[in-house]
Amino acid sequence: MTTANGQDLDALYQDIILDHYKNPHGKGLRDAHEAEVHHVNPTCGDEVTLRVHLEDGAAGRVVADVSYDALGCSISQASASVLYDLLVGKGVDEAMEIHQEFLTLMQGKGTVEPDEDVLEDGIAFAGVAKFPARVKCALLSWMAWKDATAQAIAGDGDKS
Amino acid sequence: MTTANGQDLDALYQDIILDHYKNPHGKGLRDAHEAEVHHVNPTCGDEVTLRVHLEDGAAGRVVADVSYDALGCSISQASASVLYDLLVGKGVDEAMEIHQEFLTLMQGKGTVEPDEDVLEDGIAFAGVAKFPARVKCALLSWMAWKDATAQAIAGDGDKS
């Protein structure tokens, strides 16, 4: 059974997370985008509106921008900020791999060792994985990003 | 808690009941009637179609006939037969009192001492009251009679 005690609390609320929470990176909705989604965590009401802007790069499509507006707890806010740092500028394929890595970490119930080279500040979320009720918070913007990116790509397809 | 053992079985299936079951009195639907009802025991499917024929007597209305057609177990069949014996020929008010007496006996969970002067062969049903699942069987035709009689009286009212 998963447990949470005082010590875990610090594992959950690592300074990196609280820093991102207080000073979120990339927050705010910006105009350039091919897709916008609105995701809600139905159990708690946390919400995110997220836009994805893709551009063609040398080696395929690139995540040119992720802009978002979010209402929610420290975990969900910090996670959106970390997502922005990790994914913007990456090729879509690489971004999807990072997404998968983050997902695996969060769904690992605390048993997955995060790879700092891939996840950078995202490794701070390793502690969150031990709190089943908070995993959804951490994943809210990541799920929104995947959804929006899929739509943006499908939209591309429509155009071609 | 109500119990039923081998001895109670004989209390339930008294010879009087088995006799009425094998040779029911007054069975069959006869023409003269002011009301006909069809009652079903929804849990087991036992059915009775019952007609009531009232006539005006010296001291008020009289139960001139109760005719019926019934499908069901020994208890429900015997009870219709006993009803016929007990109620036909009585004044409606007296019949209602007998009805109430029978009802009280059946709902008494085996604690009510039946009055043979009033219930005659009906006292054989005292044992049935100890079997909650069978009380409904014993009451099927009695409930139908009350319903039909109420309708017959209401019909009278309509006419007057």
Next chain:
Amino acid sequence: MTLEGLLPELTVIRKDFPILERALAGGMPLVYLDSANTSQKPQVVIDTMVDHLERHNANIARAMHQLGAESTEAFEAARDKVAAFIGAPERDEVIFTKNASEALNLVANTLAWRGEHQVGEGDEIVITEMEHHSNIVPWQLLAERTGATLRWFGLTDDGQLDLSNAHELINERTAVVAFTWVSNMLGTINPVAELTRRAHAVGARVVVDASQAAPQLPIDLAAMPETDRPDAVAFTGHKVVGPTGIGVLWGRRAFLDGLPPFLGGGEMIETVRMEGSTYAGIPHKFEAGTPPIVEAIGLGAAVEYLSHVGMDAIHAHEQAITGYALEGLRTVTGLTVLGPLDAASRGGAISFELDGVHPHDIAQVLDSRGIAVRAGHHCAKPAHARFGVQSSTRMSSYLYTEPREIDALVEALEYTRSYFKLD
């Protein structure tokens, strides 16, 4: 410490609830302040269920053997106990459902179909902005599916129903007025008699969600004048120290008789032919299939337990704890209570905001100290929206709550503030 109104036997009562002995992570004792979400269960409820399962288990009504008779007797005795608990005018007016949500949907769903009370275009359904989602969505679906119009009472700044336009809202087009007796978010106690009288005066039906009222307030339906008595009242077993999987719909016989069937199937029929069926009377008409037997029996034990403690005494206890909690919460910097601030006129759920910390984060820190509260929208999104917040933290007490648990909460809130470096 002693507080006026507390249950005198509080220590003994706490012993009845095995989970209160539970140690959480880090050896923290449980401080359970989430009873408006679900209540804990006394040993007698658990034991009654176990005894049934180990000794008397059988299907009801349809079984004629001894186990069947015992099971049926226990199930129907539970109906009697529930009827007594709410002072139902007739025991057959008590319908067992799976929860309060099903009870409310039963009414809303069947009002869509042909029948005496059928709702249609031009009709209006009136609810309130403080309802639980389970008393909003069913009416939205009904309105959508029948072309009726959904309208609602707004709220005042102090969390009361805004009755200023009541005469316009409840009018001759009104078919149904549905509202909560006690708000699960704001704690507000609504004027059931007054609203019901007004609705009845225009011929509307009244459905009351008593999910939060039944645990806390003595209810005596038979004692209410006909005009003031709702047509239907719903509540849920798991909030009155009973098990999950069981809820109650009480309905006035004439009202229920006029509704078409909801779920069709075994037990709700009179006779079935392939060409068509006829239906049993209440309560069976609305209890299709094998009902939650052991759950009803558990609920019977639960309401008997509450009645034994005394609903007046429980109400007084809740008020005492609520008053004490409101006082304590007031001392926390940056904390704002949503809803009425007077303990005497409210229920025991207290939702609040704490400047600078999101409710999830508050709940998380409290949890690390063994304190269980609820954080989120509490299935009352519109009420949150009305107060311009997306979520809140809610503490809710019950008959087993002690003042020291409130102290622990207040202290933990202070700790939360310092943990998030708010000073």
Next chain:
Amino acid sequence: MTLEGLLPELTVIRKDFPILERALAGGMPLVYLDSANTSQKPQVVIDTMVDHLERHNANIARAMHQLGAESTEAFEAARDKVAAFIGAPERDEVIFTKNASEALNLVANTLAWRGEHQVGEGDEIVITEMEHHSNIVPWQLLAERTGATLRWFGLTDDGQLDLSNAHELINERTAVVAFTWVSNMLGTINPVAELTRRAHAVGARVVVDASQAAPQLPIDLAAMPETDRPDAVAFTGHKVVGPTGIGVLWGRRAFLDGLPPFLGGGEMIETVRMEGSTYAGIPHKFEAGTPPIVEAIGLGAAVEYLSHVGMDAIHAHEQAITGYALEGLRTVTGLTVLGPLDAASRGGAISFELDGVHPHDIAQVLDSRGIAVRAGHHCAKPAHARFGVQSSTRMSSYLYTEPREIDALVEALEYTRSYFKLD
């Protein structure tokens, strides 16, 4: 005595069921032959429920504290167990309802409302004459309320579906075909794959009532070819050694996604505003309000128990007992079995008539000897009418049934004949 196919550990298995030690009136040991009505519960199911209530009780999903996390985890683990039990292609396709009746009504009720699969005038709904009332009445209500036409398969004299007019019955107007996998009265096992394929070929949806199949037959939905796999399958917890108050609707995702909501309320929403709401995906969309939490957890333990014994082994056991019972019953003068006489091709419910004694009276005499059977129409009035009887007596075995219990039944039937002086 030993019989080919009996569970090898039968004595040990019987020890798992505390009620089997129960003495009835007159000190009679219980001979429980009413398992098709409801099954008895192994200790592990009861203990799992008690442990939950005493140590982990909390509401799910919405609660963020430790008890809430534990409760949610246990509830969702139960969904995984049920999904594994029936080989569900996706665990989220498993919806918890309160019983099989609600599961069937969920589908029939929502098909009436606007949505991808809406049923209307000109559409045909096909059922069979051997259905339980819970798979008849919901479709009658749907037909009545939408103007669709209800049609049905008749039965052959030996209790099989009469498929001679199948091509006419299942045609391009057919919207839904609903039928039972195993008959609760006749024991007949119906050709699920064949009927489903035929229905799918004309674009109809298939709903299968597996209430009697799930307890006895290994079910592996994922292993069925898409064309043969029904769109929805319902069963009930209390017949698979689980508690009452819990049932299961499995539905193909694409089918469930196309249905509008059934009950509205907490947990089934995405977002709620007074002006309108949006809904969560499956399974939550169909689980409004607090679900039967401890019941789902109990059901999880139940199907795990059955899987541990092995559904193949249980099926073989049932066949062995059924064969033995059919043999024994054949020796009773004046006894006629309704339904197929070949144990290999039927389920374990055996309904019969005994010349000259009404089923109630049979059941009563058996009960005086501790033998529990069911007497009546078994919620299958049309099937009884088809065979020209108003009621019957039914014995039904399960994994804990021993051959000596069948011997006791046969002997008691002889005694019944002599008690009613039939010789």
